[in-house]
Amino acid sequence: MELKDYQARVLADLAGYLDVLDGTPNLAQAFRDYWAGKGVRVGGDDGIEPYKNTVPGVPHICAKVPTAGGKTFIAVNALDTVFTALAKRSPRRPKMVVWLVPSLTILDQTVKALNSPEHPYRKRLDQLFRHRVAVYEKRDLLMGAGFSYDTAQEQLSIVVMSFDSLRARNKEDRKIYQENGNLASFLQPDQGDPGDWLLPEHDASALINVIRRLRPVVVVDESHNAESQLSVEMTTNLNPDFILDLTATPRNNSNIISFVDALALKKQHMVKLPVIVANRTSKGEVIESALILRRQLEDLAKQEEAAGGKYIRPIVLFQAQPRTDEDNTTFEKIREKLIELKIPAEQIKIKTADINELKDVDLMKRDCPVRFIITVNALKEGWDCPFAYILASLADKTSAVDVEQILGRVLRMPHVQQHGHDLLNLAYVFTASNRFMDTLQSVVKGLNRAGFSDKDYRAIDAQAADTAAQAGAAGTEQLPLGGLFGQATADAEAEPVGELDVSGVSPDWEAAAATTAQAGTGARESGATTPDVTPASAAFVADIKARALAENQAFEEKAQAGNDDVSPELEDKMNRHKIKDIFRDEALAVRLPQFFIQVQNGGFFTEEQPFQLFEREELLKDFRLSQGDATISFEDVETEIYRVDLEQLGDENYAPRAFKLAARERVQFTNYLLALSHESQMMNLVSRLTELVGNMYPITDPEVKEYIRRVVTGMNAEQIRDCIERDVAYVRKIKQKITALANAHAQKTFTDMLDVDRIAMQPSFALPDSITPSANASAVPKSLYVTEAAMGDFERRVINDVANLGSVQWWHRNGSRGKGFRINGFLNHYPDFIVKTKPGRIILLETKGDDRDNTDSELKLKLGKLWEAKAGRGYRYMMVFEHNPIDGAERLADALVKLRQL
Structure with missing residues (x-):
């Protein structure tokens, strides 16, 4: 799984x-x-x-x-x-x-x-x-x-x-x-x-x-x-x-x-959405519609299985009226009426607080005959059968139908996959209510209980449908199908409550279902209407199916187009800023070059698409860390590594207890390791350090563990004791060494691949329509977005000077950690700024304050210059220091002179 x-x-x-x-x-x-x-x-x-x-x-x-x-x-x-x-x-x-x-x-x-x-x-x-x-x-x-x-x-x-x-x-x-x-x-x-x-x-x-x-x-x-x-x-x-x-x-x-959100589940075929809610004029019509639709869904399921699909046996959940003194519709009456309609008794089960005929029944088994389950609200939680497709509520017409308790029970998708016929990818609710607006509110509550929203259902009202059907004959109207607030249904006079009346249900409903299914298929292909010889419920179900197909297609398109990373619930809570209108068209057309790798023969790409976006992991496929230099100097290991754990900021109750150093446990663990034999110390220390180093993908865990074993083997007794007592500090040094070895290997391999044209440059990265920075910068002229991301003092000074150059059209504070543009080479480098000049050049600008630890500056500069050489005349890369640049980088004053001319 x-x-x-x-x-x-x-x-x-x-x-x-x-x-x-x-x-x-x-x-x-x-x-x-x-x-x-x-x-x-x-x-x-x-x-x-x-x-x-x-x-x-x-x-x-x-x-x-x-x-x-x-x-x-x-x-x-x-x-x-x-x-x-x-x-x-x-x-x-x-x-x-x-x-x-x-x-x-x-x-x-x-x-x-x-x-x-x-x-x-x-x-x-x-x-x-x-x-x-x-x-x-x-x-x-x-x-x-x-x-x-x-x-x-x-x-x-x-x-x-x-x-x-x-x-x-x-x-x-x-x-x-x-x-x-x-x-x-x-x-x-x-x-x-x-x-x-x-x-x-x-x-x-x-x-x-x-x-x-x-x-x-x-x-x-x-x-x-x-x-x-x-x-x-x-x-x-x-x-x-x-x-x-x-x-x-x-x-x-x-x-x-x-x-x-719901669209994420729909996209992964976890749920049957949208829910189609249909209102009938009587309880008998609810039953008849449920029987006809269930039969037609099962026929579709059989056709799909015959074509290689998986077994599905659609089930109807009948929600009975709770037993009252007025003797409203109860589960016993529903079973009697279903049997009168020639439903085999073994296909019907009751599940209430007092009766549980589902005990020890596996509804998913092929030999299980159950197709109808009668309940009140005993299925409101802890019960999920993906074969449940239709919820038919038989509550009083004069009250809002209380479906929210069990609506979630019909939402799970069989086999967690999209099925060949769209009608098998939806859920259905049939009601008979004179207060349909209130019923829809109940449906919304049910969706809310299941974590969905009022955007995840579509409604059809029988009374409005009858009017639409008549108008449709004249070619002027279509069956109304819309959301909660688009439905206008007047309350009709309440009919008296009494025995469940199914006299209007056709005794030949099965034949009608089969006839309507065939006619419906032809109608969809030819645009013809459903034949008049079929019962009203069969025609109604045919209309529901036609509308459901259209709604499902629209819902699917919305799910596929949705932003996987942002839930709709977060949209209005995000610190979102759009591109300024004056730069919008031009900026959205920009495609910044990135490195692509040639796909080897036998891959999944066709000859017409021989390149894919390059990832650093490609360079480390043949890297053998276990054979790398295991000499590490631990003389300058930090002694204050745990200081942050001992601090508590603000109210003591807000300190995360589990994430501060447990001094007593640290002493116990240290004493435990020191009491072991030398061999056991080594073995336990290697395991502990490997655990702390964690995932170094794409370097495998066995490679990391073997390298650490070599490092520990080279330690003397005093270093081993010190490492046991300050393992986190030692791990930092070990990770630095591993990173340096990996970077050296990646740089050489990248250069070699570039020399033999295995790696090429192609237009790729598009600037987003909006950004969501963690914090906002104060205003600087010519920013690409209405508000840019926050920056440090030196970065702000640099970009302010750059923005005031007459040659600059706009600038953007580039995002990091996957949010912005990266030079994707032997390391992933996110330059601080993207600058566009009026003559049309784009400059990537990396700023380096003189007071910073610039240990990675040389690697970034080499990669930036490789990118510049391959990107072409319209692109430049600059690394800017305030006073003391490394070889190949720029002093701020010199950089401004060059930018003025670009």
């Missing part, structure tokens, strides 16, 4: 937040800095809500992912991201997870999925944590079943619990707070200061104190259910080091770091 694009973005957002948090010892500031890096405002009327410190000192963040977006799979992958970050400061911390769920139904599903060796969730956990994974329920921990001090140190331990189990409302739940001899192994002499974790009113062996001592990572599934004061207190009692919320509908306490 591979990560979808948007799921990978959520994990990248999490990793980005953790990186910011690692260097910012203040939770509120880290949250502001994280969003500022994305050009998003925090605070004020037009920004994201500021950080809420609900659990003091504990990073508590949220990912907003709509229903069917794979929140559990995201959480499984996120555990590795979080524990990797935490381990940098606490090398021997146990990997304990408390996975909180809102109900027993979801608890059972989660435990089953995480425990099953064949389930994708468990497979991913085993891959990430080297098969050292154990999943528990609360009762397992209370009995000490496979759970001890030693196992907790060596594995990933996940206990799945409901919030109710922490609230001690009954005798069973209170056991978590009681002395427990089964957990005596956790009463170790090295348990440290109990004040850090012990709830003194409970015994140290109580499960709650064992969990607190392990400082768990807490995953809160459907976290919108866990925002009460009591729930927050229960979370705090767990003594977590990190809290990750996953929900489609974040509430007031949520600190959202990642947004996923």
Whole structure:
């Protein structure tokens, strides 16, 4: 099971937040800095809500992912991201997870999925944590079943619990707070200061104190259910080091770091959108329409399977009226009426609070006959069957139809793929309401509950449709199909509530469905109308299908054209600035040259497209770090490397506890390593340094580990001891050496490839229509964008002088880290400024203050000059120093003289 694009973005957002948090010892500031890096405002009327410190000192963040977006799979992958970050400061911390769920139904599903060796969730956990994974329920921990001090140190331990189990409302739940001899192994002499974790009113062996001592990572599934004061207190009692919320509908306490929108899910074929909402004039018509459409969808599914597609058996969810004294439509009556219409009894199942005919039924199996499920709201959570396509609500016509509780149950896409016929890529809701506007509000609420919006449905009203059909015969109108606020339907006189009347349902509805399906296909091809011999519901369904096809095509086009990196929810919160109108047409036509690599024969590119954008990784394919120079001088290792960890800025409660140096743990870890034999010290130190060095892609992990082994082998006993005590400082020196070796290899390889024309220059990079800087610069004349990104004092002085030259037409503060233009050579170089002169030349300008560490300046200058030579006469590259330029660079005064002439 591979990560979808948007799921990978959520994990990248999490990793980005953790990186910011690692260097910012203040939770509120880290949250502001994280969003500022994305050009998003925090605070004020037009920004994201500021950080809420609900659990003091504990990073508590949220990912907003709509229903069917794979929140559990995201959480499984996120555990590795979080524990990797935490381990940098606490090398021997146990990997304990408390996975909180809102109900027993979801608890059972989660435990089953995480425990099953064949389930994708468990497979991913085993891959990430080297098969050292154990999943528990609360009762397992209370009995000490496979759970001890030693196992907790060596594995990933996940206990799945409901919030109710922490609230001690009954005798069973209170056991978590009681002395427990089964957990005596956790009463170790090295348990440290109990004040850090012990709830003194409970015994140290109580499960709650064992969990607190392990400082768990807490995953809160459907976290919108866990925002009460009591729930927050229960979370705090767990003594977590990190809290990750996953929900489609974040509430007031949520600190959202990642947004996923409906279009992202539609693009990846995760959901059936848009939802087609159709209103009928009677409950009998609702049933008849649902039967006809379901039959036609199944026929389409069979045709697709015969053509090589996967098995689909569309299901209707009938939402019954709750039983009342007035004896409204109930689930028993619906079953009776369906059987009267010759539906086989085995195809009908009831799922209510008291009746569960779906127990132990696998709806996805080919031999399962179920095609109709009758419920009230028992499917409102913890139940997802991708085969559910139609929600048919049979509530009173005189009230708004309460569909929001279970609307999300028909949204998941079968087999997570786009199907050959567009009608199999949508969801459908049929209602019979005289208050259709209120019903649509209920649909919007249902979409909101699932994390979607009022833009994700389309509505059809039968009364308006009848009028349109008559007008359509005269060629003047089309069936109205629009959004919530485009629908004008007058409330009709309420019909009396009584027995469910299906007398209007055609006994030959199946034959009519088949006839209409064939006629509908011909009608779509010829433009003809549906034959009059078919029942009204069949004609209505044919019209729905025609409109649904058009709406789906429009929705698909919108999804494909959407910006993957920016959720619509962030659009109005971003610090966005557009190109000035006077420069717009000219600037948008610019294509800055970049390096391209010739694709070797046998690749995926055709002869007409033999080049692809060059990436630095190409230069390191044959780089063997393990054979590189392993001589590193550690004499100047910094002694203040941990200083930032010991600082606390602002309110103490805002300091991220898990991201400051745990001095006691550091001493324990150091003593542990020093007590080992020399060989064991070496082995453990190599593993520790490799972990801290982290991902050096495209250099492989085995290459990095072997290189570090050679470095450690060259150390004497005193250096080994010092390295154990100051491993982070040593890692910095090691990474600097690795980077230098990789850069030297990349530079030589790049030059060689350039000499034999394996690398060429082509117009490529287009300036964006707008930018979203993390902070704004003050006004400087001739800026390309209305407001440019903030800059340092020397940069501002340089560009101010440049802008005041008569030869300059416009300038732009280039973005960095993937946001702006890069010279893509043996390193990725983002010059500080792009300058356009009136004669038409474009100059890339890199500024270097004399007070900076300019260790990479020579490499950047060499690459910049290579780019200039290959780009042609219309382009220049300049590196500008204030007073003391390196060879080939410019002094500011000299650069201004040249720019005046360009």
